[in-house]
Amino acid sequence: METLSGLPSFPYRLEAQDGLARAGVIDTPRGPVLTPCFMPVGTKGTVKAMSPDRLRASGAQIVLANTYHLSLRPGSDAVRRLGGLHRLMQWEGPILTDSGGYQVFSLRDTAKLDDSGVAFRSIYDGSRQVFTPERAMGEQQALGADFVMCFDQCPPGTATRAEVADAVERTTRWAARCKQAHLEAGGMGTDGPQMLLGIVQGGVDAELRIASVEQLLQIGFPGYAIGGLTVGEDRQAMLDTTGLVAGLLPADRVRYFMGIGDPQGLLEVIARGVDIFDCVLPTRTARMGTAFIRGGKLNLRNAQHALSTEPLEPDCPCRACNGFSRGVLRHLIMQKEILGLMLLTEHNLTFLARMVAGAREAIITGSYATFMGEWGASW
């Protein structure tokens, strides 16, 4: 671990580049993270329908948890007293906590926002909960993840330019406060050093994105995230924005696209220089009965699979693809059997981990364009 103007920083080492696509390693106190890397989401301290051992077996290197949810249930102090987030999740690898900034978007109907912070009506008991940058950092310190995020304002894709501009300004001010709070804690959580990432906002507006990047670079973070995308905006604009922002971020720092998980989308953002990303899509769509397969997706609820004796994918090492046929998996899904959720979740996470690992190899061997052609699909 190095420090960067007082902030813990887990160094990112660029190993290879193919076009703009990057292969690298993040050296964390809990082991290396090979990038590009997809991070499964375990909002409440568990990746739904997955046990820790299966999560590891699926190829996950690092997992997410959520500050809003865990700080309310069971409570950050409870997590700390229960032994910290790693103990709670039975996950010895690195963990990243989102700050609750996404809930400013997803729970905006329950939120009132001003410059000091966001007043949520708790989805758990209706209580008033004010999240400020300082509280978000304090909760994340108590939770004890390795990577922590600035508290940001994520506006919806339908927001006006003025609203997005407002969100950029506020996100910058909050980022400064987050960094300050983090410095005051010595960059330490209850379970070791924490690396704090800044989050770029600005919707799909190039000027606002550029401004956001400049302001965050001014404050200075050991890594940067691209936020505020995949929230309802036009897909091409999302990709263009990703390319723009990635190009402005320092090459020696990790780049994190927050919230993208469709296979084609991952390949596209990797091609634009993104290193890590997370998403609920693979786990959620799995629970809804849809499997990721090469060339697209497969909705097992569709009647056409009822009698299929084919595996989801013939060459996939996951449990769902070894012994279970599409017809049987469909049966489990249709009957709402818990095993069906588990198997499809394991498959989708395995699929993405394999795909991204393959992307990494392709970048190293300089064949990423070909790889994209082989794995890409309309989505």
Added chain:
RNA sequence: GGGGGGGUGCCCGAGUGGCCAAAGGGAGCAGACUGUAAAUCUGUCGGCGCAGCCUACGGAGGUUCAAAUCCUCCCCCCCCCA
């Protein structure tokens, strides 16, 4: 043997003269989901030559301008008493 209740669309179940191809569930069929208020939500859901017609509320007949709804007979199911 006596008394009572009931048979509605694939299933459960509302509906007791017209606004009923008939509420609501479920199942089925299909779609959505991207820093997780999500094992969720949305659409569809008798047939057809589809702004109309046909078939349909246990069966048959009847009353009525009009019947899932009223009357008669029949078939079947359930409960209580004996």
